[in-house]
Amino acid sequence: MQDTEIARRGLVLLGCGKMGSAMLEGWLARGLPPASVTVRDPKPSDWLERQDVHLNTDLPDAPALVLVAVKPQMMADALPDLAALGGSGTLFLSVAAGVSIATYEDLLGDGTPVIRAMPNTPAAIGRGITAIVGNARTTETHLQQAELLLSAVGEVVRLEEEAQIDAVTGVSGSGPAYVFHMIECLAAAAEAEGLAPDLALRLARATVAGAGALAMETGTDPAELRRNVTSPNGTTQAGLEVLMDDAAGLKPLVRRTVAAAADRARELGRG
Ligand SMILES: NC(=O)C1=CN([C@@H]2O[C@H](COP(=O)(O)OP(=O)(O)OC[C@H]3O[C@@H](n4cnc5c(N)ncnc54)[C@H](OP(=O)(O)O)[C@@H]3O)[C@@H](O)[C@H]2O)C=CC1
Numbered sequence: 001m002q003d004t005e006i007a008r009r010g011l012v013l014l015g016c017g018k019m020g021s022a023m024l025e026g027w028l029a030r031g032l033p034p035a036s037v038t039v040r041d042p043k044p045s046d047w048l049e050r051q052d053v054h055l056n057t058d059l060p061d062a063p064a065l066v067l068v069a070v071k072p073q074m075m076a077d078a079l080p081d082l083a084a085l086g087g088s089g090t091l092f093l094s095v096a097a098g099v100s101i102a103t104y105e106d107l108l109g110d111g112t113p114v115i116r117a118m119p120n121t122p123a124a125i126g127r128g129i130t131a132i133v134g135n136a137r138t139t140e141t142h143l144q145q146a147e148l149l150l151s152a153v154g155e156v157v158r159l160e161e162e163a164q165i166d167a168v169t170g171v172s173g174s175g176p177a178y179v180f181h182m183i184e185c186l187a188a189a190a191e192a193e194g195l196a197p198d199l200a201l202r203l204a205r206a207t208v209a210g211a212g213a214l215a216m217e218t219g220t221d222p223a224e225l226r227r228n229v230t231s232p233n234g235t236t237q238a239g240l241e242v243l244m245d246d247a248a249g250l251k252p253l254v255r256r257t258v259a260a261a262a263d264r265a266r267e268l269g270r271g
């Protein structure tokens with residue numbers, strides 16, 4: 001991944017935990033020069049210590065891009081460090097759930113280009129999906145620069161308005177956790193049917209991964225893929241009659257799950 005602006009002016013990563021390191025790992029693997037990266041993180045991981053990036057050093061004067069990847073609750077401590085970069089031509093890219101563009105504009109000045117992004121952890125293996133939306137100062141060049149970076153770790157979609165990002169957070173930002181829980185539930189059910197724990201987990205993991213890959217690679221409507229598994233009056237039909245119950249099935253449960261996550265994103269945004 002070659003971005004001449006970043007190679008020349010540098011990239012700053014504020015917070016290198018699960019999300020920041022997933023993205024940095026993807027970028028370094030795709031050719032981002034480590035010498036162009038400055039990372040700020042109070043407790044660097046062993047992995048981060050081994051990278052040839054600038055770690056907890058002074059910030060460059062006007063980096064091409066600052067990626068903010070600290071928890072929303074840490075923002076008040078972390079952001080003042082960056083205030084001096086506002087208006088310096090630096091693009092700010094924030095992945096923090098529920099931290100509004102206005103929060104950054106208040107700190108950095110409304111002349112600063114700010115893009116809010118919502119990625120997810122499959123970025124660590126290049127299979128993430130990230131939604132982005134920029135403020136009024138964001139140009140097409142900024143959006144393309146963000147897309148270039150983020151497409152190195154998966155798909156990128158543009159949103160029409162900032163308000164949509166809370167729903168995205170509840171669906172694809174938090175979504176990997178729902179799917180991992182589905183693996184846990186399938187494995188637990190397999191054990192309850194008498195299978196050994198190792199075999200139960202192996203079946204559950206491969207089933208979720210295989211079904212996801214089939215849906216992605218064929219692009220076929222998931223309802224059709226579901227019907228392809230379901231023989232009339234067979235085993236799947238018996239299972240789906242429970243899972244697709246109108247009142248107590250998966251659909252109303254997932255509806256409430258996503259609503260709770262999106263509401264929490266909105267709540268974080270209110271501070
Ligand atoms: N995890 C996920 O699936 C996703 C997370 N996000 C967003 O990404 C952001 C980070 O989440 P996640 O990676 O999970 O959280 P982590 O806690 O794993 O990472 C945050 C990192 O920031 C560090 N940190 C704390 N204070 C500062 C500071 N003042 N300056 C620099 N670094 C600091 C933390 O160090 P320490 O641990 O020592 O406190 C930690 O390493 C959040 O805002 C979240 O909303 C978005 C999409 C998906």
Ligand SMILES: O=C(O)[C@@H]1CCC=N1
Binds near residue numbers: 169174
């Ligand atoms: O749980 C969270 O708040 C973050 C945002 C999306 C995924 N993890």
